[in-house]
Amino acid sequence: MLDSDTKRRIDTARNILVGKVPDPKSQVEQITIALIYKFMDDMDAESEELGGKRKFFTKDFARYGWARLMRSGLGGHELLGLYGEGIAKMPQNPGIPLLFREIFKNAYLPYRDPETLKAFLKIIDEFTYDHSERLGDAFEYLLSVLGSQGDAGQFRTPRHIIDFIVSVVDPKKNETVLDPACGTAGFLISSYKHILRANTDARGNSKLTPDDRGRLAKNFKGYDISPDMVRLSLVNLYLHGFTDPHIYEYDTLTSEERWNEFADVILANPPFMSPKGGIKPHKRFSVPSNRSEVLFVDYMLEHLTAHGRAGIIVPEGIIFQSGTAYRRLREVLLKESLIGIISLPSGVFQPYSGVKTSILILDKRVAKSRPHVLFSDIRAIGVSLGVKRTVTERNDLPFVVQDYAAYHEGTELSRHSFLVERNAIAANDYIFSAERYRPVEARAGTRVVRLKDVCSLTKGTHSSTKTQRGPYPLIVTAKEPLSSSDYEIDGEAVCVPMISSTGHGRATLSRIHFASGKFAVANLLAVLQPKDADVLITRFLYLVLDLQKDKVAELMKGAANVSMKVEDLAEFQIPLPSLATQKEIVLEIEGYQKVINGARAVLDHYRPHITIHPDWPICCLDDVASLRSGTTPDTTRGDYYVGDVNFVKTSEINNCIINSSVTHISREAVRDYGLTVFPKGTVLMAMYGQGKTRGQVAYLNVPACTTQNAAAITPNECVEPLYLYLYFLGQYDRLRKHGIDGHISHLNLTYLKTFEIPLPPLATQQAIVSEIEAEQALVAANRELITRFEKKIQATLARIWGEGDNTIETH
Numbered sequence: 001m002l003d004s005d006t007k008r009r010i011d012t013a014r015n016i017l018v019g020k021v022p023d024p025k026s027q028v029e030q031i032t033i034a035l036i037y038k039f040m041d042d043m044d045a046e047s048e049e050l051g052g053k054r055k056f057f058t059k060d061f062a063r064y065g066w067a068r069l070m071r072s073g074l075g076g077h078e079l080l081g082l083y084g085e086g087i088a089k090m091p092q093n094p095g096i097p098l099l100f101r102e103i104f105k106n107a108y109l110p111y112r113d114p115e116t117l118k119a120f121l122k123i124i125d126e127f128t129y130d131h132s133e134r135l136g137d138a139f140e141y142l143l144s145v146l147g148s149q150g151d152a153g154q155f156r157t158p159r160h161i162i163d164f165i166v167s168v169v170d171p172k173k174n175e176t177v178l179d180p181a182c183g184t185a186g187f188l189i190s191s192y193k194h195i196l197r198a199n200t201d202a203r204g205n206s207k208l209t210p211d212d213r214g215r216l217a218k219n220f221k222g223y224d225i226s227p228d229m230v231r232l233s234l235v236n237l238y239l240h241g242f243t244d245p246h247i248y249e250y251d252t253l254t255s256e257e258r259w260n261e262f263a264d265v266i267l268a269n270p271p272f273m274s275p276k277g278g279i280k281p282h283k284r285f286s287v288p289s290n291r292s293e294v295l296f297v298d299y300m301l302e303h304l305t306a307h308g309r310a311g312i313i314v315p316e317g318i319i320f321q322s323g324t325a326y327r328r329l330r331e332v333l334l335k336e337s338l339i340g341i342i343s344l345p346s347g348v349f350q351p352y353s354g355v356k357t358s359i360l361i362l363d364k365r366v367a368k369s370r371p372h373v374l375f376s377d378i379r380a381i382g383v384s385l386g387v388k389r390t391v392t393e394r395n396d397l398p399f400v401v402q403d404y405a406a407y408h409e410g411t412e413l414s415r416h417s418f419l420v421e422r423n424a425i426a427a428n429d430y431i432f433s434a435e436r437y438r439p440v441e442a443r444a445g446t447r448v449v450r451l452k453d454v455c456s457l458t459k460g461t462h463s464s465t466k467t468q469r470g471p472y473p474l475i476v477t478a479k480e481p482l483s484s485s486d487y488e489i490d491g492e493a494v495c496v497p498m499i500s501s502t503g504h505g506r507a508t509l510s511r512i513h514f515a516s517g518k519f520a521v522a523n524l525l526a527v528l529q530p531k532d533a534d535v536l537i538t539r540f541l542y543l544v545l546d547l548q549k550d551k552v553a554e555l556m557k558g559a560a561n562v563s564m565k566v567e568d569l570a571e572f573q574i575p576l577p578s579l580a581t582q583k584e585i586v587l588e589i590e591g592y593q594k595v596i597n598g599a600r601a602v603l604d605h606y607r608p609h610i611t612i613h614p615d616w617p618i619c620c621l622d623d624v625a626s627l628r629s630g631t632t633p634d635t636t637r638g639d640y641y642v643g644d645v646n647f648v649k650t651s652e653i654n655n656c657i658i659n660s661s662v663t664h665i666s667r668e669a670v671r672d673y674g675l676t677v678f679p680k681g682t683v684l685m686a687m688y689g690q691g692k693t694r695g696q697v698a699y700l701n702v703p704a705c706t707t708q709n710a711a712a713i714t715p716n717e718c719v720e721p722l723y724l725y726l727y728f729l730g731q732y733d734r735l736r737k738h739g740i741d742g743h744i745s746h747l748n749l750t751y752l753k754t755f756e757i758p759l760p761p762l763a764t765q766q767a768i769v770s771e772i773e774a775e776q777a778l779v780a781a782n783r784e785l786i787t788r789f790e791k792k793i794q795a796t797l798a799r800i801w802g803e804g805d806n807t808i809e810t811h
Contacts, residue, residue, distance in 0.1 A: 006127075013123045018639050018668050020111035025228065027639075032235050033087055033107050034124045036100060041066035042128055055095045064089075070125055076114025083117060084109040099238065099245065103231055157186060157269045157313065160382060161348060164397045165311035166190045168340075168361060168404050171265040173199055173212055175219065178263035180252040180270070180299060182222030185233035187267040189240050192220060217242060221263070223250035253281050253295050262305050269313040270296035272355065287332065289325035293318055298329060301337055301362065310337070310362040313344075319358055319432040320557050330430035334422055337362040340374040340407070341432050342400060347385025358432070366408070372419040374407045375434045376400045435554050436571070446577045446800050452570035454536045455528045459498065459566050460521030492516045492538040494528040494545060496552065496569060500562035509549040514542040526566050540582040543589055544574050547797045575800045588796050592789045599782035599789075606779045608726045608772045616760045622753035625715040625724070628676060629687070629749060630706035633669040640669035645677060646704035650686040653698040653710060655729055658684075661704055675705045676712070681721035683713040683728060685735075687747040694746060695735035699725040711752055723765035726772050727757055 010031065017027045044054040044065070057065040064086035069079060090096065090104035109117070171177050171191045179187045195216065199207045208216070220242070224230050230249045237245035250258060271292050279290050287298045293315055300310050318326065319341070340361035349355060361374075380394035396416055403417040413419070420437040428436050451457065495513040513525070521527050528545075530536035545552060552572060555564040577585075621627065633640045643666030652662060670677060678684075682700040686693045688709045699722065706712055715724050728735075738751060760768075 009123055009126055013120060014639070015666075015668065016116060016120045016123065018666075019672075020113055020116050022637060022639070024638055026110060028232065029107075029228070030110070030120075031124070032232065033104065034121065035127060036103050036235065036238075037087065037090075038066055038124050038127060040096065040100065056093070056100075058095050061086075061089070061093050061095065066125075069121060076118060079121075080109070080112060080114050080117055083121070097244075099234055099243075102234055105227075105231070157183075158348065158381075158383075159186065159190075160397065161313075161344075162186045162190045162267075163194075164401065165267060165313075165359060166194045167401045168342075168359075169265060169267060169309050169311040171195060171267075171309075173208065173216060175264035176262075176305075177220050177265045177267065178261075178303070179222045179268050180266070180303070181268050181296065182224050182233055182247065183229050183269075185222055185236045185245075185247065187269075188220045188222055188233075189236060191265070191267065192216070192240065192242075217244065218246070221246045221248075221261075223248050223252050223258070225249070225251045252299055253279050253292065256282050256284065259284055262303050262308070264305050264308050266300045266304060266308065266310040266312070268296070268300060268310075272315045287325055287329045289329075291317075291325060294325050294329050297333070297360065301333065304337065304362065304364055307365040308337075308362075309364070310360070312360045312362070313357050314360055316356045316358065316557060318360070322429070327430055330432060331426075333360065333362070334373070334425055334430055337364045337367045338373055339363045339366050339370065340376065340404065341434065342376045342378060343434055344378055345381065345385055348381060361404070370407075371422055373422060373425060374403065374413075374417055375420055375437065376403060376417040377434060378416070433557075435551070435568075446575045446581075448573050449576045450570065451528060451572050451574065454532070454576065455530055455541070457566050457570050458521075458527045460495075460523050460525045460527060491529065494538060494542045495521060495525040496528065496545065497524060498526055498564050498566070498569075499524050500553065500556050509553045512542065512546045512549050512552070514539065526569055534579060536576065537579070537582045537586060539586045539590075541574070543586065543793075543797060547794065548574075577800050581800070585796055585800070589793050592792050592796075596786050596789050599785045602779060602782045606775075607730045607732065608775065609730055610727055610758070610768055610772075612758045613760065616758045618756050619759045620753065621713065621755045621757060624719050624757070624759065625713050627749050627753055628678075628712050628714075629708050630678075630710055630712060631673050631675055632707045633665060633673050633675070637669070640666055640672075642666055643669065645670055646702055648684060648698065648700075648704050648706045648710070650688065650693055650707060650709045653684050653686040653693070653696050655696050655698070655732075657699045657701050658704065659701045665705065670705065677703045677705055678712045678714060679703055681715070683715070683721065683725045685711045685713065685728065685747070685752070687711055695732050697725060697728045711747070711749060713752070718762065719759065720762060720765040720769060722769045722773075724757070726769060 013031050013034075014027050017030055021027050021030060040056040044056050047054060054062075064082065068074075069083055069086075074082075087104060087107045087109065090107070091101045093101070111117075166187065171194060173195050177188060177191045179185070182188060196206070196208075199212070201207055220237070222233055224233065224247070227249050230247050233247040234245050237247065248258070279292050279295055281290070281295055285295060285298050286302060287294060289295055289298070297312055297314060297318060300312055304310055318329070321327075338360065340359075342359040342361065344357045344359065346356045348357060378396045378400060380392065380396050382392060382395035382397065384390040384392055399414045399416045403413045406413050407417075407419075418437075418439055424437060425432070493515050495515055497509055497512070500508055528541065530538055530541060552564075552569070555568045555572065556562045557564070635641075641663065643664050645665050645667060646658075646661040647663045647665045648658060648661045649663060652658065665675075669675065678700060680700055680703055682704075684698045684700060684706055686696050686709065688694055713724065715721050735747065738747065759765075
């Protein structure tokens with residue numbers, strides 16, 4: 001467990017370097033080099049205390065010893081010269097092992113500021129060699145700042161996802177473990193810790209013999225094409241107790257030198273992206289391809305021993321792409337080694353990528369004897385799937401670990417997993433998509449049907465880009481000219497978007513549409529109409545699909561442009577109770593919906609109103625408040641966006657009180673960009689935005705910075721800040737009108753400075769605030785009403801699935 005003192009030291013070391021070494025990877029390298037330099041001197045000192053001799057800083061290298069660097073009286077430029085020369089010459093030091101020579105290869109000091117170096121080495125001096133065990137975890141924390149190596153398709157794998165895969169694959173003490181794209185060796189270290197835990201008794205004593213430990217040290221191996229990653233892996237393993245780690249700079253896909261090396265366990269998150277023109281591999285792969293993800297999986301399959309196991313993170317293309325190489329790879333996997341497929345949610349690799357991934361679980365021995373493949377669906381991973389990564393209570397990972405134990409033991413699975421026969425997968429063109437095979441259970445007396453069995457499905461063809469005047473997004477009204485190719489509807493239908501509402505690898509549907517009357521349909525929607533009104537009511541179909549829109553969204557495939565095919569939607573299954581039950585459900589839900597609509601109308605239309613007394617003075621805003629806009633720090637500087645300073649974006653300025661922002665920035669970003677940290681009581685106003693954003697306000701309940709697209713209005717002592725905020729809430733329409741009349745799409749500080757506000761005495765302002773806050777509490781109760789009645793709708797629909805009358809399970 002990372003202790004607070006060690007974390008503080010590493011954060012401080014990074015903060016010292018950030019002004020001179022802005023690249024996070026270079027910061028990590030400088031801290032790595034300094035730590036190892038210090039540790040070598042610590043080990044020399046420990047050897048002397050025990051009656052031994054120094055071996056690292058001896059003879060000509062004695063002058064570079066740590067104590068000489070830290071001695072008082074050494075001038076700043078002398079220190080620069082001595083330390084810079086020491087790290088540059090260290091690879092030629094005959095007294096240090098090959099591992100350390102590799103770490104210092106090509107090392108240099110990238111800045112020439114003596115004060116920065118002195119402060120940096122002072123923090124490094126607080127680390128000692130006897131803390132190396134804790135520093136293993138600290139170093140992994142340090143590596144987290146590396147983030148994404150996006151050009152190579154590499155994304156840092158979260159620690160808990162690594163630990164989860166290792167738990168599923170379960171490496172043993174006598175097995176060899178390989179990661180052929182090891183990055184910073186996270187999988188190897190997690191496997192090592194897993195084996196140590198598995199061989200510890202109830203009292204916390206290790207059951208490993210000296211021979212066991214000797215074999216363990218030799219059983220872990222990693223390859224990486226990047227010399228920087230190799231260096232970091234070597235340090236990471238060394239700090240976790242590997243005195244002679246086996247990490248090699250090696251191109252797994254184009255080199256053949258290590259082709260004949262095999263492993264009992266292979267764990268990896270290989271690069272997803274292929275360079276332009278593709279990979280040019282050698283001829284020993286069994287599946288011909290120039291795609292890196294195909295070749296890596298093929299490599300790992302071929303390099304498992306006869307009873308080997310593997311856990312591999314793969315992009316969605318491996319799961320469903322129809323290309324010859326993808327299909328052939330899936331066929332080989334299914335026949336030789338595949339025992340499980342684990343679907344991960346899209347946000348696992350946030351904030352670096354929203355790419356959708358899965359995990360392939362291979363076991364050559366078990367696959368030969370088991371006719372079923374285990375499909376698992378993970379929706380929650382213990383942290384939020386957005387950029388902020390907030391810890392949450394929901395976590396499906398432990399349930400899936402238990403499901404793999406149940407799979408091997410032949411016992412009951414949780415609701416997160418289900419079994420599919422290998423023959424069924426082969427019959428479906430070896431597609432590994434869970435939605436093709438997911439079993440559907442319904443309440444007794446309720447049939448389960450495919451959409452194509454009870455509906456006609458047609459894709460829209462209208463491609464008009466004109467502004468939509470009808471009430472249904474993406475549905476073109478029949479009042480517009482229709483060509484003969486337009487699909488024209490007269491009646492009721494359900495329209496399902498065929499493209500993700502967010503894209504970027506994250507398949508989501510904001511809503512499914514119910515339409516009635518006469519209309520044409522855009523080509524991004526599929527139209528569903530019941531074949532027989534005596535079998536299926538259109539409104540019931542809409543309600544069922546809208547409740548399950550997240551599952552419908554899982555039919556969407558692709559990387560950047562995420563979309564679905566009508567053919568896949570046709571296979572989607574829904575419950576079909578009797579016609580009388582459908583009508584009852586529709587009436588019940590529509591009753592709930594009327595309550596929800598009424599509550600939403602209150603929320604949408606409420607504006608605090610302040611009755612203006614004619615005796616109140618009218619002031620220009622510039623006379624009673626300071627107005628400034630913000631600034632956005634360089635978004636390519638990842639270190640700027642790790643800190644404790646609130647940074648409010650315009651998307652958060654939505655007529656609310658802000659107690660904490662979604663984004664936080666560092667104090668270095670504030671300093672480097674000369675940002676103003678606006679005080680509590682400042683009112684922020686969004687100045688840009690074609691939608692509802694422009695003219696909306698927020699009240700800062702904490703100090704914060706903001707972007708150049710927002711105005712920060714800080715009132716003086718004669719204005720109650722909450723009065724100003726509430727007054728602007730009531731002026732939203734007036735502010736919006738300025739943008740229209742002025743033929744511009746934004747507000748500006750010049751206009752806001754001349755904006756007139758009524759200003760009663762301070763005591764009157766405070767009384768107005770109290771009265772409006774009481775009104776707002778009543779209005780806010782409508783949100784709770786909406787939540788309660790939405791749960792009633794979910795519970796009503798859940799009954800037809802046999803999930804109970806009151807709740808729907810969230811796991």
